[in-house]
Amino acid sequence: MNSPDGQAQPTFRDVLRARLVEQDTVPPDAADRTDLVFNLTKFFNRIGQDAESVHRRLGWSWAGFRFMNLLWAAGPLEARQLTRLSGASRAATSAVLNTLERDGLIRRDRSETDRRQVLVSLTDEGASRLLEGLRAQAERDRAWFAVLSPEEQRQLGHLLMRLADQPTP
Known part of the structure; x- marks a missing residue:
């Protein structure tokens, strides 16, 4: 995503990972797994909502x-x-x-x-x-x-x- 001045803006994932590591909340490998869980959860929710809409139309x-x-x-x-x-x-x-x-x-x-x-x-x-x-x-x-x-x-x-x-x- 770019800002109005054309500069690339960090994604939520980038900000979350950086903050987890900077704050020494979790080690870097745990921050990577946090990103993995975030992506799996996002995908699960999106595909579930899509499937629900497909099947609701079928009754x-x-x-x-x-x-x-x-x-x-x-x-x-x-x-x-x-x-x-x-x-x-x-x-x-x-x-x-x-x-x-x-x-x-x-x-x-x-x-x-x-x-x-x-x-x-x-x-x-x-x-x-x-x-x-x-x-x-x-x-x-x-x-x-x-x-x-x-x-x-x-x-x-x-x-x-x-x-x-x-x-x-």
Whole structure:
């Protein structure tokens, strides 16, 4: 970004990093990680908002799409499995499933062997409409990641998977 006199202005990231190091708040390598977390958070928020807008137009939330996608890929699942696989809380899972069920996109059935267990599955309508959502999401993913080569996309995916799948430090 340039000032009115044409001079390059430091970015927020530059100012934050410099201040962290100058104030001896954290060592330089920690300041670099702060920048990494800042960028990941910014990207996560932007891509999440974009995905939400895509899926709201289709009649469900981004969370609803993720749940339907899990059910489409894995087949019927117990509600607790959906909670674990999605990383959502039990309350959030329940709220999303209530909305999807109300809209006729999923069905919940009690297990015949254990009445405490609820098996969740896509309805035919949910499966049909999900395909439109998968195509729309694939197009948005393509647009977001077009700035990276296929090899860079694979590397980023691998690195993010390593971070996401590690035990909490």
